[in-house]
Amino acid sequence: MPMRWDALLVRHTARELDARLARSRLLAIRLDGVQRDVVLFFRDATLLWRLHPTRGYVQMFSASKPGTDAIKLPTRVRRVYAPPDERLVVFELMPVRGRRRARELVIELLGNQWNCVVTDGPERVIRHLLHTRMGKRTLRVGTPYALPEPSRRQGIDEGIGDDDWRSLSAGIDEKERRKRLISNIAWTSPLNSEALLDASPGGGRELWTRWAGEDASTEPVLMRSPLGFQPYPFRLPGEEAESMDSLLAALAGMAEAEGTEGSRATLLDPTLLRRLERAIKQGERRVSRLIAELQGLPDEDRLRGIGDLILARYSDIPSGCASATVEDFDGGNIVVELDPALTAQANASKYYDRAGRAKRARKRLPHLAEQAEAELTTLRALLDRVASGEVSGDEIEAALPSDVVAARRGQIEQLPPYRRFRSSGGIEIRVGRGARHNDDLTFHHSAPNDVWLHARHSAGAHVILRWNGPGKPPARDLEEAAVLAALHSKSRTSGSAPVDWTLRKYVRKPRGASPGSVVPDRVQTIFVEPDPDVIDALSDSG
Secondary structure: OOOOOOHHHHHHHHHHHHHHHOOOEEEEEEEEOOOOEEEEEEOOOEEEEEOOOOOOOEEEEOOOOOOOOOEEEEEEEEEEEOOOOOOEEEEEEEEOOOOOOOEEEEEEEEOOEEEEEEEEOOOOEEEEEOOOEEOOEEOOOOOEOOOOOOOOOEOOOOOOOHHHHHHHHOOOOHHHHHHHHHHHEOOOOOOOHHHHOOOOOOOHHHHHHHHHOOOOOOOOEEEEEOOEEEEEOOOOOOOOEEEOOOHHHHHHHHHHHOOOHHHHHHHOOHHHHHHHHHHHHHHHHHHHHHHHHHHOOOOHHHHHHHHHHHHHOHHHOOOOOOEEEEEOOOOOEEEEEOOOOOOHHHHHHHHHHHHHHHHHHHHHHHHHHHHHHHHHHHHHHHHHHHHOOOOOHHHHHHHOOOOOOOOOOOOOOOOOOEEEEEOOOOOEEEEEOOHHHHHHHHHHOOOOOOEEEEEOOOOEOOEEEOOOOOOOOOHHHHHHHHHHHHHOEOOOOOOOEEEEEEEHHHEEOOOOOOOOOOEEOOOEEEEEOOOOHHHHHOOOOO
């Protein structure tokens, strides 16, 4: 059962918050309209108020760092108070520098339509809010904020006479008596009405006088029932309750009892959590891709055997044919696929190359898949710890791959169209993320005199070696960029891969060409070995 707020609980919670936060420096706030959470980031503490109808409690934590989605609100708390007999908590905020005007942060706890509104100046112009519709009220940023209609019940400023109390609480039907009491007498609610209807000496009237007093001494409790937990500033007769040191402690106790002690996770920057979730999805795709690539490798012995067969039977193979039926070494017939543009010897060499690539890939891919699976397991374990509130934002940041970037507030998160590396000579190398990003890298994220590279006659990434010096770049840096181009292409399993390079200004995009398809001019070719250790050796800066 969600907790309920009445005027007495609101009044004394506000007083405890005032004692704890008055004069505290507020840095920023976060309004999460999806989870309905309000987070106040103070210099020395963090306040979480969960305004979802299934929650409602308040928790105090040690200071935490506001995320990129937080709203900066550099102010100091003047006081925290609740208007008499209202379910409103008002934080009066003073500016800390300049001539900025005072602000108010109002928590509305009316029924199950809980809200948070930040206003500016004496006109109470709305600057930020959690929800725009509250029952019949419509709230809009930039318009004056009007507090809900104030309470008109008796007993707000003065006591209630015996005759008035008896007339309001008398009657046979208990339901009607309770309704009349709650409608007319201040500080009453469904939470305390049963106790206040007690007509015995020391019962309802005396309890109300003691509880409604301005200087009432509280005895905070956490009540238990089959329906759930409920904090309250006073012990209600007949209710099972545990004494607590304060209402804030009772609210924290309710959160823990309801199994929500991991609420600290809600203090983390949601952008950071989305980056972690996206890194896990990327890791899952990488593991699946590596496993599929390993399972799809051809049999290198069979490929090598076909090469041997072509050389042994080359005189029986007509030139210029796409396939030929030849006798294998066991006396049977086999159909061999050929490149009609190549000689028999060249076709045999092509089969040997494929066999070599398959052998090297079969040796390398299991290690890569195992490494990717280990990284994925680490990220999943981190996400599990996030749910229990055991992880800090700095720990998540340190564990994320460098190419999982954040977005600014109000923008859609978007990766750059390239991965960034640094050559051993300190020159930046940009590697395109795929065909649809290659054009963006080549024509929008490079300069005319940068060096453009691409694996020859092979699908793969465009690579840009940033270069603004005269002449050619250093041979070692050029070779490392070429290795990255080979590794990010279908030539990555070759023993030696040709990579074309030219200046970016000599690369053009034909009209109507498919994504990633370009025509380079003044091309030179360099042969490199696609060594995967080069990726680890080059410092990836994002």
